[in-house]
Amino acid sequence: MSQIDQHTGKESSGIVARDTIDGEIATLNLGPTHPATHGIFQNVLQVDGEKILSSEQTVGYIHRAFEKLAERRPYNQITPITDRLNYCSSPINNMGWEMTVEKLIGAEIPKRVDYMRVIIMELARIADHLVCNSVVGVDTGALTGFTYVFQEREKIYELFEEVCGSRLTTNIGRIGGFERDFSDEFYKKLDNFLKTFPKVFNEFDSLLSRNRIFMDRTIGAGPISAERALEYSFTGPNLRAAGVDYDVRVMNPYSSYEDFDFIVPVGTQGDTYDRFQVRQEEIRQSLLIIEQALKNMPEGSYKADVPDFYLPPKEDVYNNMEALIYHFKIVMGETPIPVGEVYHSVEGGNGELGFYLISDGGRSPYRLQFRRPCFIYYQAYPEMITGSNISDAVLTMSSMNVIAGELDA
Amino acid sequence: MKSKLENNAVLELLNGKFGENIKSSEQPFDLLTVEVTSESAHEVVSWLKSEPSLAISFLTNLGAVHYPDNQGREIAVVYHLHSLTNNFRIRLKAYLPIENPEIKSITDIYIAANWMERETYDFYGVQFTGHPNLKRILNEDAMDYFPMRKEYHMEDATREDKDDRFFGR
Numbered sequence: 001m002s003q004i005d006q007h008t009g010k011e012s013s014g015i016v017a018r019d020t021i022d023g024e025i026a027t028l029n030l031g032p033t034h035p036a037t038h039g040i041f042q043n044v045l046q047v048d049g050e051k052i053l054s055s056e057q058t059v060g061y062i063h064r065a066f067e068k069l070a071e072r073r074p075y076n077q078i079t080p081i082t083d084r085l086n087y088c089s090s091p092i093n094n095m096g097w098e099m100t101v102e103k104l105i106g107a108e109i110p111k112r113v114d115y116m117r118v119i120i121m122e123l124a125r126i127a128d129h130l131v132c133n134s135v136v137g138v139d140t141g142a143l144t145g146f147t148y149v150f151q152e153r154e155k156i157y158e159l160f161e162e163v164c165g166s167r168l169t170t171n172i173g174r175i176g177g178f179e180r181d182f183s184d185e186f187y188k189k190l191d192n193f194l195k196t197f198p199k200v201f202n203e204f205d206s207l208l209s210r211n212r213i214f215m216d217r218t219i220g221a222g223p224i225s226a227e228r229a230l231e232y233s234f235t236g237p238n239l240r241a242a243g244v245d246y247d248v249r250v251m252n253p254y255s256s257y258e259d260f261d262f263i264v265p266v267g268t269q270g271d272t273y274d275r276f277q278v279r280q281e282e283i284r285q286s287l288l289i290i291e292q293a294l295k296n297m298p299e300g301s302y303k304a305d306v307p308d309f310y311l312p313p314k315e316d317v318y319n320n321m322e323a324l325i326y327h328f329k330i331v332m333g334e335t336p337i338p339v340g341e342v343y344h345s346v347e348g349g350n351g352e353l354g355f356y357l358i359s360d361g362g363r364s365p366y367r368l369q370f371r372r373p374c375f376i377y378y379q380a381y382p383e384m385i386t387g388s389n390i391s392d393a394v395l396t397m398s399s400m401n402v403i404a405g406e407l408d409a
Numbered sequence: 410m411k412s413k414l415e416n417n418a419v420l421e422l423l424n425g426k427f428g429e430n431i432k433s434s435e436q437p438f439d440l441l442t443v444e445v446t447s448e449s450a451h452e453v454v455s456w457l458k459s460e461p462s463l464a465i466s467f468l469t470n471l472g473a474v475h476y477p478d479n480q481g482r483e484i485a486v487v488y489h490l491h492s493l494t495n496n497f498r499i500r501l502k503a504y505l506p507i508e509n510p511e512i513k514s515i516t517d518i519y520i521a522a523n524w525m526e527r528e529t530y531d532f533y534g535v536q537f538t539g540h541p542n543l544k545r546i547l548n549e550d551a552m553d554y555f556p557m558r559k560e561y562h563m564e565d566a567t568r569e570d571k572d573d574r575f576f577g578r
Binding site for chain 2: 059060063065067068103230231232233244246251252340341342343345352354356358366367369371375376378379408409
């Protein structure tokens with residue numbers, strides 16, 4: 001079988017059977033739909049026994065044309081699209097988009113909104129990392145931790161539900177802030193979560209972190225060096241596991257992240273174990289950030305003064321002419337939008353989630369491009385698994401946290 | 410973290426090095442945006458990476474924009490680059506004619522550009538010369554048009570109730 005090498009472009013007349021056990025090479029489809037791929041990805045592997053000789057990726061199975069859709073929708077209707085990028089931490093995507101628009105229109109955001117956003121975004125980060133790390137556990141054969149932490153993830157989703165009414169695809173917040181202030185019930189549930197979660201989390205940690213079997217399975221599995229990771233434009237936990245301390249929250253602070261005291265954990269080997277540990281530590285840091293935000297929560301409004309973008313209260317719409325006009329303009333997408341070009345990025349669950357927005361003053365963006373971290377770093381997957389076993393390939397994919405929704409846009 | 414480089418200082422360096430090839434520049438939202446000729450884009454990206462005083466060696470994003478009304482320069486290829494050590498971001502743009510949107514691939518500088526260029530080809534039809542494997546990535550291979558170009562409307566063309574004019578466009 002002849003195939004073209006993805007990176008060198010040279011056509012090879014087939015894989016040379018070096019170091020093979022019996023000189024026989026099999027073609028194996030890993031995916032597109034298989035429980036071990038945790039999403040719709042296809043990898044055509046050339047294997048010699050258990051050993052992977054090469055891999056060819058196919059992506060795009062769930063492409064939904066988000067960037068084209070965004071060119072037709074008014075700004076506030078784009079938030080639900082962002083939900084469906086990395087759906088494990090949709091609040092981060094929602095707020096990243098809202099902050100992009102706020103940057104374009106030059107809205108002044110109250111400090112309280114920033115802190116409220118930080119709480120929601122860090123909860124989302126915890127949920128995102130919990131899924132990733134517990135699934136790494138599942139792929140090594142340890143299902144117990146997964147069932148433990150999914151109960152806690154449920155509590156995070158209940159918190160989202162308390163704020164916005166939905167759980168997975170949240171569409172949380174508005175351009176300019178939140179639709180309402182956090183309720184007392186939310187604070188009660190959050191306190192409860194902050195009390196019970198560390199105990200469960202530490203138990204989960206003790207099941208895996210120093211577990212001999214887990215360590216044997218993950219140390220050295222799917223490694224990447226810092227240099228290669230940078231060449232491949234890695235961001236997020238995967239880059240930090242390789243030893244580069246790049247975190248958008250620190251480098252280009254948004255939503256008042258500069259007020260918070262937290263550390264950016266880094267690994268050294270860039271392997272599955274380091275990626276796991278970096279995410280574990282980030283969960284702990286996220287908890288610290290939430291506690292700081294709660295403690296220092298400023299007084300003020302839960303929304304900015306941007307009547308052109310923020311829907312007025314419903315009772316005003318019926319009784320107040322001005323509110324009725326704003327309501328109509330927002331719903332019909334007739335709000336005046338400044339002309340401009342803006343790039344804004346946030347630290348998503350998987351890394352730098354960027355929004356490149358060009359506005360020509362029309363009701364919807366002239367062009368909106370999402371910088372999707374998964375799409376960019378998943379390219380490195382064949383390089384990371386070549387020479388390893390199939391079981392390591394599965395582990396590598398789950399520890400990279402490749403999310404099909406974000407990858408295929 | 411504050412950036413260690415100034416927009417104007419970097420622009421001056423670029424002007425000094427590339428002169429004629431730097432067509433224009435602006436700084437929307439404090440992000441240095443430089444338009445370069447399509448022939449020099451590869452060289453500029455490469456120089457930014459290798460120049461030790463800049464160390465702009467991280468490819469954040471690569472994409473394209475279609476401006477159907479720009480005669481002879483309809484397609485803009487946009488690079489977002491980042492210097493992690495200096496915390497400095499820069500945006501490069503190169504305009505290409507729609508009849509022959511051809512630009513040199515930067516996959517030899519950044520391996521991450523591979524899929525980004527494939528995506529840009531897939532949606533805008535930009536031909537990246539020297540790309541090792543330039544084929545569609547998210548759309549199906551049999552597709553014979555480039556869907557993100559502005560002439561392709563999103564809605565069903567037979568529907569009159571969704572005319573763009575009614576929505577402020």
